[in-house]
Amino acid sequence: MKCMRLMECRGMKVQEKDDRIAFFVTVGRGMRHFAVEEIKKKLGRFQVRVLKEMEGKLAFDLLWDNQTSRIDLHRSLLSMRTVERVGLMLLATCEDAFLASIACCTGVGHERSRKKRRVDAACDPSDADGNKTTRSGSSESERAAVESENQVLADLIRLCNLPDAVSRWNQLKHEVKAQQETVPEISECRISCKTRGRYRGVNARKVAEVLGSVIQREHPREIKMVGWTDDKMQEGVQSNALDILFHVNDEGIFVGLLLTAKPLAARAYHDSQQGQRKREQEDEQDLCHDDDEEQKRPHVQPSSPFPSKFSGLRSTVAAAMCDMAGLAAGDIVLDPACGRGSILLEGLMNHPGADFVGLDSDIRALRTTSDLVSSIGISSAQVRLIRGDFRSMPFRSNTFTKIIVDLPFGCQHKIPSVQVEQGVPERSDAEAMVDELLRESSRVLTGGGLLCCLTVHGALFEQQVKESTRWTLREKHPVQLGLKTGPAILLLSHEPHEPARAGGMDKTQEGERGRGAA
Ligand SMILES: C[S@@+](CC[C@H](N)C(=O)[O-])C[C@H]1O[C@@H](n2cnc3c(N)ncnc32)[C@H](O)[C@@H]1O
Numbered sequence: 001m002k003c004m005r006l007m008e009c010r011g012m013k014v015q016e017k018d019d020r021i022a023f024f025v026t027v028g029r030g031m032r033h034f035a036v037e038e039i040k041k042k043l044g045r046f047q048v049r050v051l052k053e054m055e056g057k058l059a060f061d062l063l064w065d066n067q068t069s070r071i072d073l074h075r076s077l078l079s080m081r082t083v084e085r086v087g088l089m090l091l092a093t094c095e096d097a098f099l100a101s102i103a104c105c106t107g108v109g110h111e112r113s114r115k116k117r118r119v120d121a122a123c124d125p126s127d128a129d130g131n132k133t134t135r136s137g138s139s140e141s142e143r144a145a146v147e148s149e150n151q152v153l154a155d156l157i158r159l160c161n162l163p164d165a166v167s168r169w170n171q172l173k174h175e176v177k178a179q180q181e182t183v184p185e186i187s188e189c190r191i192s193c194k195t196r197g198r199y200r201g202v203n204a205r206k207v208a209e210v211l212g213s214v215i216q217r218e219h220p221r222e223i224k225m226v227g228w229t230d231d232k233m234q235e236g237v238q239s240n241a242l243d244i245l246f247h248v249n250d251e252g253i254f255v256g257l258l259l260t261a262k263p264l265a266a267r268a269y270h271d272s273q274q275g276q277r278k279r280e281q282e283d284e285q286d287l288c289h290d291d292d293e294e295q296k297r298p299h300v301q302p303s304s305p306f307p308s309k310f311s312g313l314r315s316t317v318a319a320a321m322c323d324m325a326g327l328a329a330g331d332i333v334l335d336p337a338c339g340r341g342s343i344l345l346e347g348l349m350n351h352p353g354a355d356f357v358g359l360d361s362d363i364r365a366l367r368t369t370s371d372l373v374s375s376i377g378i379s380s381a382q383v384r385l386i387r388g389d390f391r392s393m394p395f396r397s398n399t400f401t402k403i404i405v406d407l408p409f410g411c412q413h414k415i416p417s418v419q420v421e422q423g424v425p426e427r428s429d430a431e432a433m434v435d436e437l438l439r440e441s442s443r444v445l446t447g448g449g450l451l452c453c454l455t456v457h458g459a460l461f462e463q464q465v466k467e468s469t470r471w472t473l474r475e476k477h478p479v480q481l482g483l484k485t486g487p488a489i490l491l492l493s494h495e496p497h498e499p500a501r502a503g504g505m506d507k508t509q510e511g512e513r514g515r516g517a518a
Helices: 032-046 070-078 096-103 112-123 140-160 162-176 204-218 268-272 274-282 315-324 342-350 363-375 429-444 458-467 507-512
Strands: 020-026 049-054 057-063 085-093 188-195 224-230 242-249 252-258 332-335 355-360 383-387 400-406 445-455 471-478 488-494
Touching: 032 049, 032 057, 032 070, 032 315, 070 162, 085 140, 085 162, 085 242, 096 140, 096 252, 140 162, 140 204, 140 252, 162 242, 162 252, 188 204, 204 224, 204 242, 268 363, 315 342, 315 400, 315 445, 315 488, 332 342, 342 355, 342 363, 342 400, 355 363, 363 383, 400 429, 429 445, 429 458, 445 458, 458 471, 458 488
Parallel strands: 188 224, 188 242, 332 355, 332 400, 355 383, 400 445
Antiparallel strands: 020 057, 020 085, 049 057, 085 252, 242 252, 445 488, 471 488
């Protein structure tokens, strides 16, 4: 089978063999590391190779025509949890001619009006013979310029080999639905365009319109263009048509064909938010996150495209944390600040066989989590939700094998230290929180247990770990989640035994005083 042509920046071909096919995933900021790990783990048996890391994307190729069934491939692609979207990769190029043609679709910069007219001209419908007609008043030279730019764009579209990509897409679908009767071939496409970097000023919708009309002219029989969107609309729109992604930024031009209309990051539990949202509206005060702030906080699960707002931790980040902690059957896992339960939900869905406990000081958060867990049909035996304080956890020592937590931060979560309350002088709230979380985690974790946390206080953790004989920092991944303070996901391991100390009670005994059992 003939492969699609794939170019790397500087025009170099990276895909040579016909039996390999290129895919891509889109990833959130700071999530590439986790996506690469997941790709290797889930697609390793298809001899996957990561080809290129781009802004917000990862390209990889794998064996297409091998013995393994493509149903399996399709399933594996759709099972990825740390990525936003997945699709067939068609083209990545930074060839000047293409970029210059795209720049001509801007309608910005000097020569603004001329370029704008070209865009308008390029969007004019063709006549029955496929000849371009331009608006009255366009001069001959402008018409010639539009023709030559359209020619370059037509070359670009031909390189993408869209009909081949659409037929592969259909093939994947066919094999998956092999048992069902006839599956209609999908040939309707929608183009969605995103312009970034120095192309940020470019009118993405306009570019999409121009490209849409070029695609329609190039492939009048195989592909029917049914619409275009800019990236602001892209997430919310549902359609049966295939989405062609067209992204332009400082790295060049990227073209891909999405495998699913809905982002992979949209989980089933997001669909069950209607009732819960209503209750929260009645409840007036928002629990974790402020509506206006949501745009600026990509770590939070966005409201769009979901039917109602889900503002727990972003599902992809929660899934990455569960992977990083290496959850396995038999684990007993605690999220000591579980909020609306993203970590618990991702853990429950992706790691059957582990048991989960969620703790939070806010009863409304626990109710929401409870609703969400039942909405995805998970047995209540697999998760326990308890109201309490992570500075003084209501659990016996040596109870949990893993702790995974998205720590409170910011003004909504000012946590005065228990010790400050008890008159022990002066530590900042953050120092106190880190200290108390580590002390309590050390107590409730089994020897050799792991603590995985998302925090903006990485430096405080590192300092505490340096001074501790019980904790070792295993991994640290900064995640640039839109917070100024630079959050990171940390993985700490807990040593099995506290070395004997002369003349004093060890931290474990100290922590155990006055604790209730779970
Ligand atoms: C950043 S949010 C966690 C969000 C959560 N991962 C989700 O998906 O919704 C922090 C949570 O910590 C809880 N919290 C704050 N102080 C706490 C404390 N002392 N003990 C337990 N939970 C606390 C808050 O109620 C909030 O739900």
